[in-house]
Amino acid sequence: MSKHNRNKSSSSRIRVIARVRPSVDHDSQQSSHLTSPSSSPPSLTFDPVSSHITCSRAFHAPRTFALDRIIPPYASQGAVYDASLNSCTTVVQDVFKGMSGGVMCYGQTGAGKTWTMFGDMNDDVESVVEVPKVFEGDAREMLKTPGKEGGGRRVMFVGEGGGKVGFKEGSTMMERVEAIKMNHPLTTITMSGSKKILRNNPRRRAPPPPPKAVAKLPPVNAGIIPRVVRALFHQASDYAAKGDDVRITFSFVQLYNDSITDLLRPSSKNLQMREDPNLGVFVKNAVQVVGTSFMGVLKVLRVSAEHRAVRSTRQNIASSRSHAVLRFTVTRSSEEKGGMSKVRRGTLTFVDLAGSERLDKSGITGQAVKEARRINRSISSLGNVISALGKGSSTHVPFRDEKLTWLLRETLGGKSQCVLIANLSNQPSNSEENMMTLNFASSAMRVDVKPVKFETFAKTVKKKVGVRPTVGDGAVFMKRTDKGGVGEKTKNQLLAEQYKADKKRNRGVEKPAAGAGGVVRKADEIENLHLIDQIEQLEAENQTLKRLLAIKSNSGSDGVVNPNSGGEGDLLELDTVVVDGGDGGDGGDGGDGGDGLDGGAAYDVFADQDFTGGGIRAGLGRKDFSSSLQNKADTLVSDVEQLKKDLMSMGQGGGEEEEEEEEEEMHTPMQVKQPPPPPSPADSPADSIDNFFTAAPSSWESERQTLKKVIDSLQKELAMKNVKITVLESKLRATEGAGGVRGEKENNDSNGSYLSKFEGKMAEERVEGKKVQGVPSVVRRKALKALNDAR
Numbered sequence: 001m002s003k004h005n006r007n008k009s010s011s012s013r014i015r016v017i018a019r020v021r022p023s024v025d026h027d028s029q030q031s032s033h034l035t036s037p038s039s040s041p042p043s044l045t046f047d048p049v050s051s052h053i054t055c056s057r058a059f060h061a062p063r064t065f066a067l068d069r070i071i072p073p074y075a076s077q078g079a080v081y082d083a084s085l086n087s088c089t090t091v092v093q094d095v096f097k098g099m100s101g102g103v104m105c106y107g108q109t110g111a112g113k114t115w116t117m118f119g120d121m122n123d124d125v126e127s128v129v130e131v132p133k134v135f136e137g138d139a140r141e142m143l144k145t146p147g148k149e150g151g152g153r154r155v156m157f158v159g160e161g162g163g164k165v166g167f168k169e170g171s172t173m174m175e176r177v178e179a180i181k182m183n184h185p186l187t188t189i190t191m192s193g194s195k196k197i198l199r200n201n202p203r204r205r206a207p208p209p210p211p212k213a214v215a216k217l218p219p220v221n222a223g224i225i226p227r228v229v230r231a232l233f234h235q236a237s238d239y240a241a242k243g244d245d246v247r248i249t250f251s252f253v254q255l256y257n258d259s260i261t262d263l264l265r266p267s268s269k270n271l272q273m274r275e276d277p278n279l280g281v282f283v284k285n286a287v288q289v290v291g292t293s294f295m296g297v298l299k300v301l302r303v304s305a306e307h308r309a310v311r312s313t314r315q316n317i318a319s320s321r322s323h324a325v326l327r328f329t330v331t332r333s334s335e336e337k338g339g340m341s342k343v344r345r346g347t348l349t350f351v352d353l354a355g356s357e358r359l360d361k362s363g364i365t366g367q368a369v370k371e372a373r374r375i376n377r378s379i380s381s382l383g384n385v386i387s388a389l390g391k392g393s394s395t396h397v398p399f400r401d402e403k404l405t406w407l408l409r410e411t412l413g414g415k416s417q418c419v420l421i422a423n424l425s426n427q428p429s430n431s432e433e434n435m436m437t438l439n440f441a442s443s444a445m446r447v448d449v450k451p452v453k454f455e456t457f458a459k460t461v462k463k464k465v466g467v468r469p470t471v472g473d474g475a476v477f478m479k480r481t482d483k484g485g486v487g488e489k490t491k492n493q494l495l496a497e498q499y500k501a502d503k504k505r506n507r508g509v510e511k512p513a514a515g516a517g518g519v520v521r522k523a524d525e526i527e528n529l530h531l532i533d534q535i536e537q538l539e540a541e542n543q544t545l546k547r548l549l550a551i552k553s554n555s556g557s558d559g560v561v562n563p564n565s566g567g568e569g570d571l572l573e574l575d576t577v578v579v580d581g582g583d584g585g586d587g588g589d590g591g592d593g594g595d596g597l598d599g600g601a602a603y604d605v606f607a608d609q610d611f612t613g614g615g616i617r618a619g620l621g622r623k624d625f626s627s628s629l630q631n632k633a634d635t636l637v638s639d640v641e642q643l644k645k646d647l648m649s650m651g652q653g654g655g656e657e658e659e660e661e662e663e664e665e666m667h668t669p670m671q672v673k674q675p676p677p678p679p680s681p682a683d684s685p686a687d688s689i690d691n692f693f694t695a696a697p698s699s700w701e702s703e704r705q706t707l708k709k710v711i712d713s714l715q716k717e718l719a720m721k722n723v724k725i726t727v728l729e730s731k732l733r734a735t736e737g738a739g740g741v742r743g744e745k746e747n748n749d750s751n752g753s754y755l756s757k758f759e760g761k762m763a764e765e766r767v768e769g770k771k772v773q774g775v776p777s778v779v780r781r782k783a784l785k786a787l788n789d790a791r
Ligand SMILES: Nc1ncnc2c1ncn2[C@@H]1O[C@H](COP(=O)(O)OP(=O)(O)OP(=O)(O)O)[C@@H](O)[C@H]1O
Pocket: 020, 021, 022, 024, 073, 107, 108, 109, 110, 111, 112, 113, 114, 115, 116, 214, 217, 316, 318, 319, 320, 321, 353, 354, 355, 356, 423
């Protein structure tokens, strides 16, 4: 049996859970390519109660691993969430206390990582909101007080028991039991009186046979992430009701072929990572979405998850070709005495790794081989990092070897609570891959963690906007960031981005790979996704041009923007995006996107479509959706052209005269160009500021005020500095004499500055005058240095 750290408390090390997926339709199709016949016995046997799992391979002795939890194929998505987050590590609750946490899915391709993390994002997530809306509690406690219907029957748990389960208010005993069975499939519940065993105890009987097909899964197939988002907003609204200020933001990036792309803004490619002493490693310029509602965040996640790089292989019809990293940041401030607030900041990171794969098995060729090699290389580096972390603090951890490991440093490095889900597929042919996954899982159990709380005090700031996190529908605001936190972008940065997007669009939209082994989406869907991308860029460009026009028309004849015209404010608003505000975008009827701002267009397009039954996926495939998108794109193109023409003609208003003058010059070639006149005395640097104040047009009032403020503060700083220098000089004088002969030597040798020489001379005079002796020369040297620095 494998040796590991299981005896250590799971909160002081990475918590490891194995999830074995049921067989899916695709398994039978791929088995024809594989060496092990499908009739061979499965490679894994497991006992969920003792959390032991044994992996058997041909020509090798079987190996047994003891992990924190084994989740059998027939367990619901809810049970997985419960096992990985809610009841066990309370990661969600702790993030509001300033602790950070992470969940990472690891395993071979097709083992169910994406299913575990995201699940069916188009599933009836509303019901995820509805069911546990009423209250949540410990299952044992809930059954002790089931209300009248319980009839005072004693309830006993064997097996898993416990754990958090949601019940409807006033629910009957049987409804509660059903809810527990759903969330804890291995729980045995016996009731005195009826003596009815409601669930087989796996300790006494063989585990129930796994269901044949996926269809037998519980109806709500939302994965861990939607459930976490729901839990986050529940918690947030509880804290907000108590008067705390809670803010939830998130970023979502993918690492594909060693390049980081923003999934919230797919046109942002090749993003770089930076390190900050407070925030750790973060992706620079990744969009941060400020989420104020559960449903709003889900909408954004659904759409952005569609931008992930996906390919069809023999082992998975929709195999993720990128590592996806979704990071929530929760900031909670509660008011304390004396106008101060306690601020806690925690992050929750979800990592859906691309699956490692054997090239011969997945049957891929060309570009896909390159992708697979990159994936395998980064996964193997992750293995090295985990193994080094498991060896203790004295071992060098090669975080910097790969972008993936560097990106995950904060999650794995020991300061966060971390849950690893090892995804396994119990096909006979997968024994080697399962062994590799279990070895990785086992080494992760050796990694110690010491979660660190981020708490600080800050002056209480009164909220500008009364937005409170809600569980229901609502707005989501999007901001771009320079650091890990939400930041502002300068006007120029935004305009430069628009320019780049424009240039790229002119080069033409990349056509997706097609044919066998190509991307899985149908041609219509791909076309539509590209159209949406294009519309997003066009809307952004359209808005920028409109604002530029507004600024131009508000500016004076000298081209200076009138700060009171609101132009500046408008431009900064480019950072703010209302994703599901309802008034952005017109859903594709050819309008100009109304108030939909930069970056929100794609979501608006989706938000207004009615894809009854099939969600966005169904909508993407629809022809009418495609034509409405095309209409919208065409209208936007002509709008943009018109706006550009308008801008050009406005720009020519001031420039026409110059052009005419130039023409005149060209017609009189004999004329010798005169050198510019010498600068008038008023242009001399000494006079330039005064000149600015008197000669500047009245529209420069705000610049004038700003400059005055800057000059005032500089003058204050200078006065302070002079006081400091006077104090230091008198201190230095007190050390004279004692510095004596040694002081003179030091002064001449040390830095040779004017100051040192001067002070050395003074000291010499004092020595001759036989003044005070005995102050150590080091004191004098310090005083000299301080004075030198101050000057
Ligand atoms: N527990 C499960 N119950 C039902 N279906 C599942 C389960 N796990 C996985 N599947 C199905 O198996 C297939 C492969 O799953 P998924 O795409 O999540 O694998 P993956 O590990 O993310 O693969 P890759 O690394 O190639 O992206 C999908 O069709 C998914 O719906």
